[in-house]
Amino acid sequence: MNANRLMGAWLTSCLFFMAVGPANATSPPAPGFVELRAVGKTFEGPSAIPHGWTTFRFVNASPMVHFALIDRLPEGVTVEDFNGLMVAFQAAMDAMNSGDAEAIEAAFGRFPAWVGDLARNGGPGFLSAGMTGEATVYLEPGQYVIECYVKSDGIFHTTPPGEGVPGMVLPLTVSEVPNGRAEPSANATVTIRNDGFELTDGALNTGRNTLRVEFAEQQAFPSFVGNDIHIMRVDGADDIARADGWFDWRLPAGLEDPAPVTLLGGLNDLAAGEHGYITVDLDAGDYALIAEVPAPAAAGLVLPFSVGEADPAE
Numbered sequence: 001m002n003a004n005r006l007m008g009a010w011l012t013s014c015l016f017f018m019a020v021g022p023a024n025a026t027s028p029p030a031p032g033f034v035e036l037r038a039v040g041k042t043f044e045g046p047s048a049i050p051h052g053w054t055t056f057r058f059v060n061a062s063p064m065v066h067f068a069l070i071d072r073l074p075e076g077v078t079v080e081d082f083n084g085l086m087v088a089f090q091a092a093m094d095a096m097n098s099g100d101a102e103a104i105e106a107a108f109g110r111f112p113a114w115v116g117d118l119a120r121n122g123g124p125g126f127l128s129a130g131m132t133g134e135a136t137v138y139l140e141p142g143q144y145v146i147e148c149y150v151k152s153d154g155i156f157h158t159t160p161p162g163e164g165v166p167g168m169v170l171p172l173t174v175s176e177v178p179n180g181r182a183e184p185s186a187n188a189t190v191t192i193r194n195d196g197f198e199l200t201d202g203a204l205n206t207g208r209n210t211l212r213v214e215f216a217e218q219q220a221f222p223s224f225v226g227n228d229i230h231i232m233r234v235d236g237a238d239d240i241a242r243a244d245g246w247f248d249w250r251l252p253a254g255l256e257d258p259a260p261v262t263l264l265g266g267l268n269d270l271a272a273g274e275h276g277y278i279t280v281d282l283d284a285g286d287y288a289l290i291a292e293v294p295a296p297a298a299a300g301l302v303l304p305f306s307v308g309e310a311d312p313a314e
């Protein structure tokens with residue numbers, strides 16, 4: 001957009017603002033709020049934001065399940081380096097699908113040494129097609145990427161679709177400028193330990209909930225994943241078992257779109273001792289908290305819960 005068109009757009013928005021007041025749909029998000037959209041297999045969102053408590057309103061405007069994991073890049077690692085790592089992950093996945101032990105070892109051997117230094121900084125959890133989720137985390141100034149490694153036809157969304165074309169990876173610079181946002185308050189708290197979720201304060205209800213998530217412990221699985229939390233609907237007796245088999249990205253059907261259950265968002269990994277928030281609207285019904293780890297039920301990282309009145313027709 002050139003300068004004249006920018007000025008024109010600015011004037012138009014000023015006139016519109018004067019005409020209809022602050023409720024107009026073109027208002028930028030309030031400080032500390034970011035709108036992130038999943039469109040096809042790409043993210044749309046800002047490239048730079050101020051630092052502080054930040055709510056990511058994640059709009060899944062695609063026909064696929066997605067999530068938005070925020071990684072802080074280690075010092076000296078570029079977004080291009082990160083996209084190179086995504087190529088290595090796809091090679092490892094392809095080798096695992098072929099069952100060739102030598103190829104698997106070779107693929108993992110090509111991972112850069114810094115892969116273990118990627119710092120996870122939360123971000124919105126798994127969200128089914130067409131839904132909107134909200135997660136709030138504290139972001140320090142730094143260079144981040146937001147990634148989604150759900151698979152479609154065995155290909156991670158993060159895998160670059162062509163030379164120099166990034167996959168579902170959105171670079172995000174968090175500046176030294178503070179956003180001034182106060183920390184949210186919550187109506188319930190869940191504490192995550194390595195062997196389970198525990199509701200440690202308050203309760204989840206029908207309607208809007210803000211759930212504080214305390215990462216009392218964090219762990220590193222061999223598949224590079226750790227403790228996190230996602231909210232799924234439980235519509236039938238087998239739903240938890242179906243989800244349990246889906247949450248291991250190393251399996252051919254693992255994290256493959258579509259998910260076998262409806263996913264309402266969540267909060268990706270934070271370090272031990274840190275906390276963040278999930279905001280979610282719940283209808284009366286049955287749900288479960290579940291982690292994206294291999295065999296979450298056996299790991300203890302599934303917690304069923306219900307809200308509201310039981311439907312007498314069921």
Ligand SMILES: [Cu+2]
Binds near residue numbers: 065066067148149157
């Ligand atoms: Cu995705």
